[in-house]
Amino acid sequence: MTRQTTKSIFWKGARDAAPFILVVGPFAVLFGVVAHEAGLDLLAVMSFSILVIAGAAQLTALQLLVDHAPTVIVLASALAVNLRMAMYSASLAPYLGEAPLWQRAIAAYYLVDQSYGLSVLRFEENPHWPVGQRMVYFFGTIAPIAPVWYLCTYIGAALGSSIPEGLALDFAVPITFIALITPMLRSRAHVVAALVSITVALTLAFLPYNLGLLVAGLLAMIAGAEVERVTKKRAAARGEAG
């Protein structure tokens, strides 16, 4: 195996992440437009994208704000969408845990779906990378993503008012969410979680303050985890028997 230089590893990360520009860019534009339509000024729109950098959670919060849900419900629902970041953090900890604290503090800010997904894949493939090179790869993946995220949010917010009514932008949010969810349905447990979530949310839609969504999220999470546990147990039993 040829020794990889730090520079080449950075560019490898950037190259791996480049195709995601096609997803991140339009998503950021969408958030900018929808936030502008909801009456947010440029400062608020940009603060959202810079402080939170998580499109799904931002759109969730925005949707609930428009519905006049109470602050606690808005925060709880949007944070629930971002709970997966804690899982990403847990999953990368064995790879990055030994880097200096300041590096980990910056990496945490940039921990998003794309940087996580690519990093965990490459770290598994390249167990010989020392922690420093892993960090370099991680920041390489973020190099094309983060600037596009900020810039396209700005473009969306600036374009906002010039988008015609006929574009039915109200439905861009549901369509984008569906497109984000379907690739997540990797196993039976994920499908069960999604179905429980939909059923409970629709059944409890009459509850005030969007409380139904919180209950749905909680029950669906438990359902997914339970299906996974049972599936694994059965697989293990089969393995022993046969």
Place this chain on the structure above:
Amino acid sequence: MIDSAQLWLVIIGLGLGSYAFRFVFIGLIGNRQLPDWLLRHLRYTAVAVLPGLVAPLILWPAATGGSPDVPRLVAALVTTVTGLATRSILMSISLGAAALYLGLYLAG
């Protein structure tokens, strides 16, 4: 209109909370192993919350005053099927949007 104080509370609260989630393990716990049951539940959070958020928006869209609307239902279906078949976010958004505009055009 969204209340400005509430808006900023949400932006800052969501920013701090999201950062806390991202930092908690790589920053504080380092490379200690976490209990299985916790990781197992965390794995399903996104797929547990997002479908429940979207389902009412699809069935009862605000743009039609909350009554179900055929072009929007068809667009949602096309997006779902494309996403399941191709696993491509771009492809399912594109075909879903195409179905929506075609439906709205046909519905006049």
